[in-house]
Amino acid sequence: MKIKGVDLKDITIRPLPFPFPGRKSMGPARTLRPGRVKGQRSFGPSGAKAVKGIRIKDRDFFLTLFLSGFVLGVFYIAVFGKEVVHNTSLLSPYFFSKYERLEFAPEELFLYALKARLSTFLLLWLAGLTVFGSIAAYGYTLWIGAALGITMTTAAMKMGFPGIVLCIAGGLPHFILYVPAAYWMLKRICEMSGHQDRKLGQWNSGRKQLFSYLATAVFGILLLFLGAFLESYVNPFFLKPFLKKL
DSSP: OEETTEEGGGOOOOOOOOOOTTSOOOOOOOOOOTTOOTTSOOOOTTHHHHSTTTOOOHHHHHHHHHHHHHHHHHHHHHHHOHHHHHHOOTTSHHHHHHHHTOOOOHHHHHHHHHHHHHHHHHHHHHHTTSTTHHHHHHHHHHHHHHHHHHHHHHHHHHHSHHHHHHHHHHTTTHHHHHHHHHHHHHHHHHHHHHTTTTGGGSHHHHHHHHHHHHHHHHHHHHHHHHHHHIIIIIHHHHHHHHHHTO
């Protein structure tokens, strides 16, 4: 369509800037990338972890798994294990009478605790070299919570409140070391397992990652030695005075 020789197709209609009172005139509109709003972080491979308010911290996730396992352990004993708890001799007067006359051999207890802790740690550490490391770490956290829930529920049903105190005394002081050390080691195992398809594919970064993971193993073993020492040589001093009052 033409108006006095002017073709309307050649005319580009643009909106006029509208001045707001008390504000500067708006410049040309900026083009935003699709799927991204100004001031909002992008959702890359770890986008969900980068959004404030949505990110679940590793500490919170491990704590959630542990508490879930603890609740499952309590539920299992409360519903399915009542007869087993009442029929077992564990935490009974007969058990404590034998336990009080038991002579502690710290060196044997040290070797037993160290062997048990090291075997579990090495299996988890080796799992971290595969894509199944995170699953193993999460499963172990859930299992530890369930085991603690079963133990404390059994003690509470057999002895009442003193049974819970006994469980706490039985974990001192080595659990003060084991808890943060276990969290640190499990977190490193998950990090190593998650890098199998990225950093380990490159020679330089992969070599640094492996050296760092080997250092984790060495430091973890040293922590287990210290924990086994506390468990075998120091823990009896916390446990024996309490047992005499039962």
